[in-house]
Amino acid sequence: MIKALTLCFLMVLIAGTARAVDPALAIYLPLDEGKGDTVADGSGNGNDGLLEDGPNWVDGKFGQALEFEGGSRVHISASDSLHGNIFKEDFTLLAWINPLTDGNDWGHIWRSVDGNDATQCTLFYNSGGLLSWRGQVDATWGERCATLGGSVNAEEWSHTAVVGDGTDFRIYINGEEAATAPFVEMDGDITDYYLGFDARQWVEWYTGVIDEVYILARAMTADEIGAALEGPLTQIISVKPQAKLAATWAQVKEN
Numbered sequence: 001m002i003k004a005l006t007l008c009f010l011m012v013l014i015a016g017t018a019r020a021v022d023p024a025l026a027i028y029l030p031l032d033e034g035k036g037d038t039v040a041d042g043s044g045n046g047n048d049g050l051l052e053d054g055p056n057w058v059d060g061k062f063g064q065a066l067e068f069e070g071g072s073r074v075h076i077s078a079s080d081s082l083h084g085n086i087f088k089e090d091f092t093l094l095a096w097i098n099p100l101t102d103g104n105d106w107g108h109i110w111r112s113v114d115g116n117d118a119t120q121c122t123l124f125y126n127s128g129g130l131l132s133w134r135g136q137v138d139a140t141w142g143e144r145c146a147t148l149g150g151s152v153n154a155e156e157w158s159h160t161a162v163v164g165d166g167t168d169f170r171i172y173i174n175g176e177e178a179a180t181a182p183f184v185e186m187d188g189d190i191t192d193y194y195l196g197f198d199a200r201q202w203v204e205w206y207t208g209v210i211d212e213v214y215i216l217a218r219a220m221t222a223d224e225i226g227a228a229l230e231g232p233l234t235q236i237i238s239v240k241p242q243a244k245l246a247a248t249w250a251q252v253k254e255n
Helices: 222-230
Strands: 025-029 049-052 056-059 064-068 073-077 091-099 106-114 122-126 130-137 140-146 158-164 168-173 176-182 190-195 208-216
Touching: 091 106, 091 122, 091 222, 106 130, 106 208, 130 158, 130 168, 140 168, 140 176, 158 222
Parallel strands: none
Antiparallel strands: 025 208, 049 073, 056 064, 064 208, 073 190, 091 158, 091 208, 106 122, 106 190, 122 130, 130 140, 158 168, 168 176
């Protein structure tokens, strides 16, 4: 019997095959394993990341995770699935973070850069305990949605999510909505993404641990985000893509 789950990652089962991954899943970084200087993308889309400037493997929220300090980062190139305009449409960005306050004021959790090396859609952690979603609109940089200070505690695990649904931006912390603001279509044409970042020209980088990062090209509901707190993505759905499987969503009910 399959217990009903609010997390709509589950696909209908076809001919007894394993359930398939959400077709909107663009990248999934469980941060549990790597090969050499690469971090594996568990989505099946091949968006592996490159370790730069020495982030360290440590114990994470689930399994292993990466610890960042002094500008260490993971670099991911844009692709067909993680394309340069993914944040201009409906999207969800999720990550577990365990930040420290011994770095600088503004830490880049997830950073997007266009072909001119200009910062686009970026999630910041401020040492005062707030999250800020920022980006450019018509080449003008600005904050688009932000929580209050003290929303995230240092040296504690917090589940964070940013959602854009074409009407609003929403930031969730530990499954609870912490901020909302009107949606604006930010500039796109992103060529490079970073988990953590070394922005030395502004003396900005994230210090702390990050785990379980994924992006979907759709807006998750509050119930789905709440369900995502229960474990790593690999325990919630299969993240192995099913060849030639019809991607039809269904609400899974008890049977």
